[in-house]
Amino acid sequence: MAAQQNSNQASRGIWAAQALLPEGWARSVRLVSQGGRWETVETGVPAQPGDERLGVVVPGLGNLHSHAFQRGMAGLTEIGGHSGDSFWSWRELMYRFLAHLDADSFQAIAELAYIEMLEAGFTRVGEFHYLHHAADGRAHADPAEMSARVAAAAQASGIGLTLLPVFYAHADFGGAPPNPAQRRLIHDVDGFARLLEGCRRALAPLPDAVLGIAPHSLRAVTPDELAALLPLNGGPVHIHIAEQTREVDACVAWSGLRPVQWLLAHAPVDARWCLVHATHVTAQEWQDVIAREAVVGLCPITEANLGDGLFPMRDFAVAGGRFGVGSDSNVLIDAAEELRLLEYGQRLTLRGRNVLAREGASSGRWLFTQALDGAAQALGVQAGLAAGRPAELVELDTTHPALVAREGDAWLDSWIFAARCGAVRSVWRDGQALVREGRHVARERIAARYAQVVARLLGATA
Known part of the structure; x- marks a missing residue:
């Protein structure tokens, strides 16, 4: 604009x-x-x-986790009767959709997602961006072409942007080679460094844009790669973690540790970090996350849509944990609904009402202000009318x-x-x-x- x-x-x-x-x-x-x-x-x-x-x-509220292009496939995976339908089968359908996206269609979908975010009360988005290459897996002439389209969509809509280019190199724990459906996502460390340089150029027209990095998950990055990525940029660091029980089991089989446990033991997690989902965590793990001052990124609509499970929010909140919300798959973009479902999931689990806010406090005020502060921290900005x-x-x-x-x-x-x-x-x-x-x-x-x-x-x- x-x-x-x-x-x-x-x-x-x-x-x-x-x-x-x-x-x-x-x-x-x-x-x-x-x-x-x-x-x-x-x-x-x-x-x-x-x-x-x-x-x-x-x-304005920050949306700390988005895959904008998935707005184009919203509602197309809701077919019942499939035994074992889960996040993993949904992911295969997502890869099929992704295979047909060119740069122009990607930008058009992102623009629509971003205006819907603004209409819902989100004023900044953390775009967890992993669609980097052409459909055949080859790099674009400008390695940051698709990141530039994210920036262009943010400019066209007017939304604030924290760009989180994703490093993705492997199909599973232990450095398993990527599968063909992932060819548009893949980088080595040197290629990712070049991508970041291109991202800085792409963000130059946006005076308040923030650049972070996003090692996709412990499935997609080896320990050596993770260590090499972190010095490349000083902004926010976001990572998918412990979203699915299958992921937790695979991490234990690989390392002997659960995903959050491994990350906290092997990476310098601090206030720059956002642990996205962290659905399946132990009490000791979320207590250690609080001690590191990291933010947990919760996406209640997507987590419900994919059947991920529920983060132990009440205990985390009582202990002073930091969190924000994101629209993730963008199956439904609604800031109030993310906060409502966050509270309602806990009410259903705990069989009580107004379970997150302290006694006598407004649940809406507590959810809004806590998510406001947590998202701002995770997106590398400040928030509030001051x-x-x-x-x-x-x-x-x-x-x-x-x-x-x-x-x-x-x-x-x-x-x-x-x-x-x-x-x-x-x-x-x-x-x-x-x-x-x-x-x-x-x-x-x-x-x-x-x-x-x-x-x-x-x-x-x-």
Whole structure:
């Protein structure tokens, strides 16, 4: 979005009737953005001429784990009656879809996914990006061609981007050779270093983009490769881990240790790290994750869709664990639903209500603020409506039936637990309205292109 680049140079005033600040709810809040950040945040002040006047606003939430291209296959793997249907059979179908994606179709799908994220209240995405090569496995002339398409999709939609290029070299623990379906994903360490250089160039037009790295999983990277990757970039480090019981069993057979146990024993895990899923962990493992100040990346909609299982969230939360949420496979993109399902999964397991927030606290407020802070840490940024932080906010629609006559934390409780479509009225980044009246300002154009691309792709994969 060309306007986004111009907005980074201009000062913009936004006045909100009420806003959720780091210290709590405040009235008559004036926020001034400059250069992509909040320059000033004042409370109890009138609007100034030229200010955009909003109602109830909250910070924009980070989506810490996305595979954007999978939005194009959402809903196409829900056929019953297959014995043993699991994550692993789903993965084979995903590889079949992936085999038909070219750069243009990949970008079109990513753009649609990103505008849906913005419409849902996500203002930054951590793109766990592993589709690097052409369909035959050969590198593009520019090794970062597909990463540049991620950056272009972020620019077209206006969403903040933390790019997490994935290192993938093996099909299983112990350095097993990759299978043919994985040929578009594969790198050696030297090739990955060249990819990172290309990624830095691709991100240059995005002034607030962050570059991290993502060793895909302990299945896909050897210990020596993991050690060689970490010095290549100083940003966030994300890794899939302990998502499936089969993965845990295979790791034990290979090393004698469970995946999280092995990682903590052999890698310098710290606050830069995000352990994605970590579904199947022991109490000692999650306690050690907390001690390292790492973030656990939870993706409740995808984890439910794939039948992964439930992370032991209540005990982790009580002990002060850091977490954020992500849309992962993008089968359904909905920030509130991720938080709702996170709580509801624990309620079903523990057979209680309001099981994560401390006694007397709002469940919605607790889920939102904890996920806000955890995602920001994992994505290498700050979050919140305060001076010096990224100029991002979400306006809730207080005329929505689920939000009428609410006040304070009840807005968050009602958005997360009682609303469906339409509870997000507008979304702003860098002084620019990306969503108005619940719709992205470029939705018509981006959705039309997406429809053309997916119709062609599904014809090819039929």
